[in-house]
Amino acid sequence: QQPVQSPQAVILREGEDAVINCSSSKALYSVHWYRQKHGEAPVFLMILLKGGEQKGHEKISASFNEKKQQSSLYLTASQLSYSGTYFCGTAKSTGNQFYFGTGTSLTVIP
Amino acid sequence: SQTIHQWPATLVQPVGSPLSLECTVEGTSNPNLYWYRQAAGRGLQLLFYSVGIGQISSEVPQNLSASRPQDRQFILSSKKLLLSDSGFYLCAWSVRLREGREQYFGPGTRLTVT
Numbered sequence: 355q356q357p358v359q360s361p362q363a364v365i366l367r368e369g370e371d372a373v374i375n376c377s378s379s380k381a382l383y384s385v386h387w388y389r390q391k392h393g394e395a396p397v398f399l400m401i402l403l404k405g406g407e408q409k410g411h412e413k414i415s416a417s418f419n420e421k422k423q424q425s426s427l428y429l430t431a432s433q434l435s436y437s438g439t440y441f442c443g444t445a446k447s448t449g450n451q452f453y454f455g456t457g458t459s460l461t462v463i464p
Numbered sequence: 465s466q467t468i469h470q471w472p473a474t475l476v477q478p479v480g481s482p483l484s485l486e487c488t489v490e491g492t493s494n495p496n497l498y499w500y501r502q503a504a505g506r507g508l509q510l511l512f513y514s515v516g517i518g519q520i521s522s523e524v525p526q527n528l529s530a531s532r533p534q535d536r537q538f539i540l541s542s543k544k545l546l547l548s549d550s551g552f553y554l555c556a557w558s559v560r561l562r563e564g565r566e567q568y569f570g571p572g573t574r575l576t577v578t
Contacts, residue, residue, distance in 0.1 A: 356507070386566055395554055395569035396508070441508065445565065450496060450515055451523070452567060454508040 357444050357455040365461045366432045374458045376442030377424040385418050385425040386443040386452075389436075396441060399427075432462045466491035470555050470570035477577055483528075483542040485573050487555030490536065495557040496565065497538040499530055502552040514538060550577045 357378045366372055376385065384403050388396035400409045402418035402425060409416055413430040429436055442455040467490045477483060489495055499511040510523045512530035520530050527546060531539045538555055553573045558565040 384565075395572050398566050398568060401566045443508075443567070450513055450521070450565075452498065452510060452513075454500075454510075457507045 356453050357442055359440075359442060359455040359458045361458060362456070363459040363461075365463060366436075367463055368434060369431050372429045372432060372460060374427040374429075374440050374442075374460070375424060376426070376444075376455050377422075378444055380423070380444075382418070382420060382423050382425070383445045385416070386445075387416055387425075387427050388441045388443060388454075389438045390441065390457075391438045429460070432460075434462050434464065436460060437462045466557070466568065468555060468557055468568060468570040470553075470573055472573060473571065474574045475576070477545050477575065479547055479577055480544045483540070483545050483549070483575070485540040485553055485555075485575075487538040487540075487570055488536055489538075489557045492536070492557065492559065494535060495559065497532060498556040498558070498567065499538065499540050500554040500556065502554060504551070508554065512540070545577045547577050550575055 357376050360375045364372055386401045387399040389399055390396040400416055402409060402416055407418050415428045418425045425442055440458045440460055443452050445452050469488050471486055496515055498513045500508045501511055502508050512520055512522055514520050514532045517532055517535055528542050553575055555570040556567040558567045
């Protein structure tokens, strides 16, 4: 039931773009994205509720392809502060149970 | 605004000792509450979730248990800790009736079983 993320790790230079993918073998009710800094708790970034939905906040955006049971997170013109581990999370239809993806470690270097 | 507290922040316990971790939420009513465990360098494993007082659902059979004695209080316990119980324990809450129900995490408790 755990979503699979790819890539597992990525290293970027400041200003470069990155895409993180999240896919599930089961139907997705909603997709959440979180970022976790080392030693800290995950922080909610955004939620996508419907297939075809796209959202964005500053230079971080996401899309949700319900039919393909996958979501992608887009980081544009990356900044040093973007470094961390990104997790996607998916919910069962009832919404009470959450399953987090395997995680993607993102490192932005000067 | 909503706030979630967890304590203690760090804990070192010997194998076989009991465990009690507490989580409280402020500024919201009737939240869904969750306990997760994160092993070093790994992802988040859902342990328990609760949709109301006294209502606990377990995701993974283990030597841990959870209780929700009050609406905004969630407790994780163990009678005898194992080495494999070491990890970063995170409590989270979500708004029960909101579609999608994004989660907000507490600061976590780092548990080392020796």
